[in-house]
Amino acid sequence: MSARRLFQSLGWPVATGLLIALIALMAFPELRPPSGSEPQPRPPVQTQQITSYADAVDRAAPAVVSIYTQKMREEQRHPLADHPYFRRFFRNSDRPQQERMQSALGSGVIVDERGYLLTNEHVIEDAEEILIVLYDGREVRGELVGTDPESDLAVLKIEMDDLTAIEVPEPTQARIGDVVLAIGNPFGMGQTVTQGILSATGRYNLNLSEYENFLQTDAAVNVGNSGGALIDIHGQLLGINTAILGEGNTNVGISFAIPADSAMDALRQIIEHGRVVRGWLGLAVRPFTRGVQSSNGTKNNGVLVTEVMPNSPAERAGLRPGDILTHIDDENVGNGRRGMDKIAATAPGSKVTLSIRRNGEPMTLTTTIAERPVPAS
Incomplete structure (x- = not known):
């Protein structure tokens, strides 16, 4: 058989096979052989979008308490109250007594199931009575274990069953830009949660205390939040909310917290020594x-x-x-x-x-x- 007749007899079967192979490669790209020059597609980036922090709050909120204190305050006597002529006008007056009880409020965090709480020293300073209101509404008297005015921390003890202690990571792995939540009792309204980010770490020279190493956040913190918890999105304690920057106790988006590891070290020393040893x-x-x-x-x-x-x-x-x-x-x-x-x-x-x-x-x-x-x- 001549070459020409052979080519004519094989032409249509070969062309048909090539056409079928081309259609298969187009329909099933995975059948294509890899090419060294062709860039391989990158796997998609796995991201987790958080739409709620309810789980973090559920874990941390039972450990955050409200603190109400009673402090004795002296009233100034009128300069004419002891004058022989004017004395009778003040004897039966409705002026308050020279000493009266003044109420104050703040927050605290249960950090040990044995009943130990952390709060700020300025929350319980000069308090005659300390009342602790738990997350579930139970009330109990608080006993002052000790204070560290140089870091504005205080340790309280309560006797109560079924206490929930907050989780404290060791060491704290907080990073600037992390989402944080502040839990406390602003203005005595009851437990409240606010959200922000960690704005800075290692803040000092603020003249708030002798030893300063504050976390800074823009989470709303107001009067009554002092001593409350600053937590991460896992419900772990990052710090003890302490102060705000602003006049007239008005929140301006800058607040400060004592880092949890520093606060826990102070707690251990106060329990062991009655003070912080430095x-x-x-x-x-x-x-x-x-x-x-x-x-x-x-x-x-x-x-x-x-x-x-x-x-x-x-x-x-x-x-x-x-x-x-x-x-x-x-x-x-x-x-x-x-x-x-x-x-x-x-x-x-x-x-x-x-x-x-x-x-x-x-x-x-x-x-x-x-x-x-x-x-x-």
Whole structure:
């Protein structure tokens, strides 16, 4: 058979087979062989859209309580009340007595099923009576275990069955931008939940307390929210709501909370020691200014020692006013706040190494941390 007749006899079957294969590849793309030059499609990003925080509230709300206190307040007597002539006019008057009970309110968080609560020290300050109202409406008297005015924290104890303690993560993994919820008793209205985001961490120099390391949020916090819970979307405790920024106790979208890990550490120490035990070095420092930098010929990598207390660990180490403190145990002191927090967190009796510069020369000193003296009330 000639080549021409062979081609004519096979032409139609081959063309038909190629057409069928083309149709199959178009109908079933997965049959196509992979191509090295053809980009592979990316798998879809798995996202979870949260439309409600009800589950988080259900977990945390039973641990948040309302606190009502009674405080004794002295009334000023009229300057003429004891005058021989005018005394009779005041004897039968309707003026209140010289001492009267003043009501105050706040919030608290049950952090231990044994009945321990955290709240702010300013909520229960000078309280004659403390009434705790639980989430389910039960009422019980609160007993003051101890306070830490330097961080504005207080620990209360209640005797009650079937208590729900809030979950506290260790350590707290809060990030700026996380959604947060504030739970408390604003204006005595009853338990209320507000929502916002975590705006900042490590806020200090606000003159709210001696030791400041606040979480900042834009969740609405008002009078009565103090001592309440700042939680994450899982219902875990992030912080204890403490203060707002604004005049006349008006919320302007900036409020502050004490981080949960700091609050829980204070609670453990108050239960164990009746107070918070902090380390103490016994010196005063201040950050650099442009003038200090130029006169000492140094860069902004330390703090200037301005005062050394007599008989303090700093004096025993040989520190002098004018020294530049740069590191404590190889950790940079930053602008001074970081070093202050490190010393406060160091157990009394621990040895520390201080890196300084004196007249431009680096030096290393050692000393033993003492217990911070109790501040005069």
